[in-house]
Amino acid sequence: MKPDLHCHSYYSDGAHSPDFLYRRAIENGVTHLAITDHDCIEALVKPMDDCYEIQIITGVEISCEWETQEIHLVGLCIEHENSQLISLLKQQQNARYSRMQAMDKLLDENGIYGLQDYLNQLPCKAFTRSHVADFLLSSGKVKNKQQAFKQFLGKRGKAYVPFQWQSMVRAIETVQAANGIAVIAHPGRYPLNQLKLELLINQFKQMGGDAIEVSYGAVQPKIQKKLENLAGKYSLYVSVGSDFHNAEAHWTDIGKYPRVSSSSIKNAIWNHPRWHPL
Ligand code: AMP
Ligand code: MN
Numbered sequence: 001m002k003p004d005l006h007c008h009s010y011y012s013d014g015a016h017s018p019d020f021l022y023r024r025a026i027e028n029g030v031t032h033l034a035i036t037d038h039d040c041i042e043a044l045v046k047p048m049d050d051c052y053e054i055q056i057i058t059g060v061e062i063s064c065e066w067e068t069q070e071i072h073l074v075g076l077c078i079e080h081e082n083s084q085l086i087s088l089l090k091q092q093q094n095a096r097y098s099r100m101q102a103m104d105k106l107l108d109e110n111g112i113y114g115l116q117d118y119l120n121q122l123p124c125k126a127f128t129r130s131h132v133a134d135f136l137l138s139s140g141k142v143k144n145k146q147q148a149f150k151q152f153l154g155k156r157g158k159a160y161v162p163f164q165w166q167s168m169v170r171a172i173e174t175v176q177a178a179n180g181i182a183v184i185a186h187p188g189r190y191p192l193n194q195l196k197l198e199l200l201i202n203q204f205k206q207m208g209g210d211a212i213e214v215s216y217g218a219v220q221p222k223i224q225k226k227l228e229n230l231a232g233k234y235s236l237y238v239s240v241g242s243d244f245h246n247a248e249a250h251w252t253d254i255g256k257y258p259r260v261s262s263s264s265i266k267n268a269i270w271n272h273p274r275w276h277p278l
């Protein structure tokens, strides 16, 4: 079994179609693929070109908030027709679009026009700052995406618009209302010290959370080990995924993430009672 339980299509900020992702996953020997778009399940709804020899795991990545920190919650094995889930995602998508309108206004004030037209021609359902970075890059205003975040989109950037995501507890409840498994995405990527990271994981467990990602694209070995230890300490299942967005980024690929230790893999998310392919 070689799963990849975290990646993005062009319905959020990935560069490729779901068909491309399934084909590439098969090429890379992946047996189970979850497309986990930001706040959107369009990849599960739209018809595909073909029927693929791969197990499809339903998924989504919900942006939420815990103690003023933005956290990403992956929901796996969700019933994507669940009305509570659909309504939360619709709310997030609308809020994301309003945020884009506010950013568009700020860019206008800086003499940069055309964000809305750029966004409206994309297949995307959940707009992110990554799309604004692509727009700035394509219109020649920045040299690369890092510069876009530094100058415009990061907290001190000229087009930054703060955002109030819904709470982590509500995101967990909604994933579970849809019979899904709630997973903290890439826990080592948040700006939290050791104590705060453990507090997050402890409180996530108390809120009924199920699992944490311990291995993901470019995770450092030291961090992975710490996450595996925390998963053990708080009796959480362990999940894995590349967080793949774009084939042009050569440091990442579908199915590419460090191996999980044999002791941790005993608590792999595919042993969870609610785990099931589509
Ligand atoms: P949002 O959810 O709208 O706040 O946008 C966040 C998305 O932007 C993330 O999912 C990343 O894909 C991307 N992102 C965030 N920070 C950076 C950065 N410094 N450089 C490139 N992409 C970034
Ligand atoms: Mn992203």
Ligand code: MN
Binding pocket: 061, 072, 185, 186
């Ligand atoms: Mn994320």
Ligand code: MN
Binding pocket: 006, 007, 008, 061, 185, 243
């Ligand atoms: Mn992601």
